[in-house]
Amino acid sequence: MVLKNIRDWIVPSVLLMLFMIMPEIACAAETAMVADTAWWVWVLGLFVFTFLLGIVAVIAGVGGGVLYVPIVSSFFPFHIDFVRGTGLLVALAGALSAGAPLLRKGLANLKLALSMSLIGSISSIAGALVGLALPENVIQLSLGLTILGITVIMFLSKNSAYPQIEKPDSLSQVLQIYGIYYDEHLKKDVNWQIHRTPVGLVLFIVIGFMAGMFGLGAGWANVPVFNLVLGAPLRVSVATSVFVLSVNDTAAAWVYLHKGAVLPLIAVPSVAGMMLGTKIGAKLLTKVHTNVVRRVVITLLGVAGLRALLKGLGIWN
Amino acid sequence: MKQETVHADKVQLAYAAILSKATTLSIVFVILGYVVYIFQLLPLSVPIEQVSENWHLRASEFHQNIHAPFGWNALSDFGKGDALSYISILYLGAVTMFCLVAAGFAFLKEKNVIYTVISFVQLLVLIFAATGIISGGH
Numbered sequence: 001m002v003l004k005n006i007r008d009w010i011v012p013s014v015l016l017m018l019f020m021i022m023p024e025i026a027c028a029a030e031t032a033m034v035a036d037t038a039w040w041v042w043v044l045g046l047f048v049f050t051f052l053l054g055i056v057a058v059i060a061g062v063g064g065g066v067l068y069v070p071i072v073s074s075f076f077p078f079h080i081d082f083v084r085g086t087g088l089l090v091a092l093a094g095a096l097s098a099g100a101p102l103l104r105k106g107l108a109n110l111k112l113a114l115s116m117s118l119i120g121s122i123s124s125i126a127g128a129l130v131g132l133a134l135p136e137n138v139i140q141l142s143l144g145l146t147i148l149g150i151t152v153i154m155f156l157s158k159n160s161a162y163p164q165i166e167k168p169d170s171l172s173q174v175l176q177i178y179g180i181y182y183d184e185h186l187k188k189d190v191n192w193q194i195h196r197t198p199v200g201l202v203l204f205i206v207i208g209f210m211a212g213m214f215g216l217g218a219g220w221a222n223v224p225v226f227n228l229v230l231g232a233p234l235r236v237s238v239a240t241s242v243f244v245l246s247v248n249d250t251a252a253a254w255v256y257l258h259k260g261a262v263l264p265l266i267a268v269p270s271v272a273g274m275m276l277g278t279k280i281g282a283k284l285l286t287k288v289h290t291n292v293v294r295r296v297v298i299t300l301l302g303v304a305g306l307r308a309l310l311k312g313l314g315i316w317n
Numbered sequence: 318m319k320q321e322t323v324h325a326d327k328v329q330l331a332y333a334a335i336l337s338k339a340t341t342l343s344i345v346f347v348i349l350g351y352v353v354y355i356f357q358l359l360p361l362s363v364p365i366e367q368v369s370e371n372w373h374l375r376a377s378e379f380h381q382n383i384h385a386p387f388g389w390n391a392l393s394d395f396g397k398g399d400a401l402s403y404i405s406i407l408y409l410g411a412v413t414m415f416c417l418v419a420a421g422f423a424f425l426k427e428k429n430v431i432y433t434v435i436s437f438v439q440l441l442v443l444i445f446a447a448t449g450i451i452s453g454g455h
Contacts, residue, residue, distance in 0.1 A: 039369030043355075079374040086442045089409065096340040096412055103333035108326035110332060110420065111432060118439050125446050136375065175431065180324050189324070247439065250413040257410060258449035260387040261376035264402035265368050268351040275344075 039265070046076065047269035050090070054277020059288055060297035062154065062246070064274045065091030065113040065217025067297065070147045073140075074311075078266055080139060081132065084215025085256035086267045088249045091217025093271045094278060102239040106181045109236060112194070112226070113243035115175050119201055120208030120244060121251035127212025128255035137312050143214050149222050150301040157224055162190065163231040171197040179270035181236060193231040196308025203229060204244070212252035217245050328423040328432075335419040343405070350405030359398040360388050361420040368399075388449055414443050 009037045050068065057064040069087040073080045073316035102108040131139060168178065178193040194200075219241050219283040256262050325333070355360055363385045371379050380387065386400040391407065394400035420435035446453065 039365055042369065066360065078372050079375055079379070082379075084374060085376075089406065093344075096336065096409075097345070099371050100333040100337035100340070103329045103336070104325050106329065108329075110329050114432065114435050114439060118435055118442070121439065121442050121446075125442075125451065129452060132376070146418075176429075182324065213318060246413050247443070250410055251443055254443070254446035254449070255452045257407065258452040259376055259389045260380045260385070261383070262387070262403075262406060263368060263372060264351060264399065264406060266372065267406060268347055268402065271347065272351075302448060 019060075036286075042076065043265060043269050046072070046266065047233060047273040049076075050218075050270045050273030051277040051280075052162075054092050054274040054279075055284065056209075056293055056297055057274075057279040058278045058281030059284060060294040062297060063217040064094055064220035064278065065215070065306075066147075066150060066220050067301060068274070069215050069271065070143065070308055071300065072145075072270075074304050074307040075108075080136060080143075081256075081259075081261040082263050082266055084131065085253070085261035087215035087217070087232075087258060087260075088211075088253040089262065089267050090270050090274045091219075091245060092249040092253055093275055094217070095242045095249065098242050099246060099304060104243060105239075106179070106238035107235055108243055109179050109232075110243065110317050111175070112177050112179075112232065113177065113240045113247070114237075115177060115197075116200060116204045117244045117247035120204040120248045121213075123205045123208035123214035124248040124252040126211035126254055127213075127214075128252040130209075131215070132255070132259050132261060133212035133220060139214075139312070140308045141312025144307070144312055146216075146299060146307050147305030147308060151298055151305055153224065154220060154298050154301070157228075159223070159227050159234050161234045163233065164225065165231045167192050167195065168193040169195045169197050169231075179236070181233075183233075183235065190233060190235070192231075192236060193233055194231050196229055200225055200230045208248045208252075211245075211248050212255070215252070215256070217249065219245060222274060236248065328420055328427065328429075331423040332416050332420045335416045336412070339415050343409045343412050346405040346408050347402075350402040354398040354402035357398055359396060359401065361399045362394050363396045363399060410447065414440060414447070417443070 049072070050064075053067050054064055054072070057067055065087050068090050069083055072078070073083040076083070099108070103110065155268045172178070172194045175197070177197070178191075180189050180191050182188070207218045207221040207225065210216065210221070222241035222244050223237045226240060227234050228231045231241065253262075329336070354361070355365070365384050367383055368385060371382050374382065377412065379385070385392045386403050391400045391403040417436050417440040421433055421440060424432040424436055
């Protein structure tokens with residue numbers, strides 16, 4: 001077991017070391033490339049990159065949006081305003097595409113989603129306005145800290161497949177938030193209800209604000225709040241998170257659209273690459289070692305977060 | 318072994334029906350709009366090279382330098398390839414609103430006052446964001 005754990009961490013650690021010891025090479029290469037490279041090379045590169053990102057995102061069980069912003073803003077020449085605007089569209093397109101089957105199967109719960117997204121969408125508009133008004137170095141610094149925080153959450157989080165709720169809270173009863181779904185693993189119907197609804201509402205204000213500010217899809221935060229705080233089953237949490245994300249990201253995306261922070265030249269290949277990659281990733285899901293991929297993704301996210309942090313501090317531009 | 322039972326209610330099914338159609342349409346629009354843009358099948362407001370020379374700038378600085386279509390102003394440049402691609406993205410941003418209209422009326426039909434109100438208030442929040450009033454929209 002110990003040997004297996006060590007092996008699983010070798011690949012990510014080597015990747016991390018390579019990134020850490022090559023900043024000068026990376027910077028020099030970046031400066032030369034930005035000046036000389038034709039636009040279509042960047043666009044094509046972005047499509048291929050987001051396609052690969054889509055594959056690893058779905059295998060690692062993370063949303064594409066949370067990987068897109070830190071990594072693309074670190075390694076592509078686009079301003080972070082455009083990267084954040086596109087990040088929201090990438091997350092939005094993915095959520096819209098995944099939505100219908102989840103609703104039809106009864107895994108996603110519209111009442112749970114709408115109760116949380118109403119307040120979350122208002123705060124995501126506020127987050128987008130604040131994010132587009134702040135100086136670039138402040139955004140990079142806070143994005144770096146946020147991404148490093150997400151890395152820690154992803155590394156430590158232990159979801160609960162079927163949380164036991166002794167007594168639902170009164171607000172969840174008023175809002176009729178409870179349900180039943182067929183669990184393919186258990187081969188039976190599972191009844192569920194939630195508790196701590198007011199705490200969840202407050203947390204969704206924070207999540208919405210951060211999603212709007214940084215252009216991140218917020219599945220990394222929605223799922224633990226639904227699952228660990230409110231006590232919804234993991235499957236319901238993951239599926240319902242998609243709907244909260246589609247509403248919150250729509251609200252914030254309109255702010256970015258009106259501020260001119262969306263360029264079709266960048267946005268469309270990103271959305272197309274990510275959606276295509278996600279479909280391929282879903283097919284590969286049963287054939288690859290998901291734990292290793294997840295660790296590589298967490299490491300990449302950590303490196304990208306560190307890069308954003310150092311950019312914000314003016315150490316690595 | 319129990320057979321799989323679908324537990325989605327009528328509102329969820331109504332939402333899913335609109336979502337499925339509107340999303341498929343949005344993907345078609347976005348790809349067609351981009352093909353028209355990138356292969357310059359229609360004239361452009363701003364040459365692509367000029368966009369790539371400025372995409373390292375903040376959004377506000379970018380639009381001070383070049384007059385690329387954005388916000389609702391893109392509609393006035395409808396015959397231009399870049400505006401068309403931009404408008405297809407605006408449509409993508411509207412998909413959730415179509416679904417909320419369907420959900421709102423489905424809840425109303427069920428006489429579920431709380432979620433009729435929540436659905437339409439949520440719709441108003443998104444319409445408010447889409448008007449661009451709060452973001453100094455164009």
